[in-house]
Amino acid sequence: AQSVTQLGSHVSVSEGALVLLRCNYSSSVPPYLFWYVQYPNQGLQLLLKYTTGATLVKGINGFEAEFKKSETSFHLTKPSAHMSDAAEYFCAVSDRMGLGTASKLTFGTGTRLQVTL
Amino acid sequence: DADVTQTPRNRITKTGKRIMLECSQTKGHDRMYWYRQDPGLGLRLIYYSFDVKDINKGEISDGYSVSRQAQAKFSLSLESAIPNQTALYFCATSALTGDEQYFGPGTRLTVT
Numbered sequence: 001a002q003s004v005t006q007l008g009s010h011v012s013v014s015e016g017a018l019v020l021l022r023c024n025y026s027s028s029v030p031p032y033l034f035w036y037v038q039y040p041n042q043g044l045q046l047l048l049k050y051t052t053g054a055t056l057v058k059g060i061n062g063f064e065a066e067f068k069k070s071e072t073s074f075h076l077t078k079p080s081a082h083m084s085d086a087a088e089y090f091c092a093v094s095d096r097m098g099l100g101t102a103s104k105l106t107f108g109t110g111t112r113l114q115v116t117l
Numbered sequence: 118d119a120d121v122t123q124t125p126r127n128r129i130t131k132t133g134k135r136i137m138l139e140c141s142q143t144k145g146h147d148r149m150y151w152y153r154q155d156p157g158l159g160l161r162l163i164y165y166s167f168d169v170k171d172i173n174k175g176e177i178s179d180g181y182s183v184s185r186q187a188q189a190k191f192s193l194s195l196e197s198a199i200p201n202q203t204a205l206y207f208c209a210t211s212a213l214t215g216d217e218q219y220f221g222p223g224t225r226l227t228v229t
Contacts, residue, residue, distance in 0.1 A: 009157065032216055034216075034217075036220075041222075042222060042223075043121075043207055043220035043221055043222045043223055044160075044207070044209075044218075044220040045220070046217045046218075049216055049217065051216055090159060090160065094216075104150065104162055104165055104175070105150075105160075105162070105218060106162075107152075107159040107160040107161070108159055109157060109158055109159040110157075110159050
C-alpha cells in the first residue's frame with residue numbers, strides 16, 4: 001500500500017521568504033508524485049508532477065519539487081513567497097498502470113500555507 | 118463553463134435521508150473519482166470508475182454507493198445519511214492516457 005506523510009499541517013512564512021513544504025512517501029513500486037493546491041472554496045488544481053526523467057520538476061506559479069528516491073521525499077519549494085500563495089497544499093502518490101499512466105491517488109493530509117506581510 | 122461540475126454545491130440534510138450528489142464532465146475523460154475531504158485528514162477516495170462498466174471501491178466506501186450513468190456522469194449516493202458523513206465531497210476525472218486528475222468545485226454536505 002502507498003502512503004504520503006506531510007510534515008507540518010500549518011506553515012507560516014513572510015512575504016518574500018522561502019517556502020518549503022515537506023512530503024515523504026511510501027511505495028513498493030516506482031511512484032508517480034504530485035502536488036496539488038487548493039485555494040479557499042475551490043477544488044484542487046495540479047501544481048506539478050513527477051513521473052519519469054528529470055528529478056527536479058517545475059510547476060506553475062514558480063513552485064518546484066525534487067524527487068529524491070534515497071530519501072523517499074518530494075518536497076515543494078518556492079524561492080520567494082507571495083500573498084497569493086496562501087492556500088492548502090496536498091502531496092499525492094500514485095502507482096503506475098499498464099499503460100504507464102497514473103492510477104488512483106493517495107493524498108497526504110495537507111499543509112496550510114499562511115503568508116504574512 | 119467549468120469542465121467538471123458538481124450539483125448541488127451545498128446541501129443540508131437530516132439523519133436517515135437519502136441524498137445524491139451528481140458530477141458531470143465535458144472533458145471526455147474515461148476515469149472518474151469521488152473523494153471526501155475532512156479537516157486534518159486530506160482527501161480520501163470513496164469510489165472510482167475507469168469506464169462506464171467499471172466501478173471500484175476506494176478506501177472508505179461503506180455507507181456510499183455510486184452510479185456511472187454515462188461516460189460524462191458519475192453520481193454518489195448516501196442511502197441513509199449520518200452526521201459523520203458531513204464533509205466536503207469532490208469529484209475528479211482523468212484521461213485514459215493521462216496522469217493529472219481534474220477536480221470539480223466540491224459539494225459541502227452537512228448531515229444534522
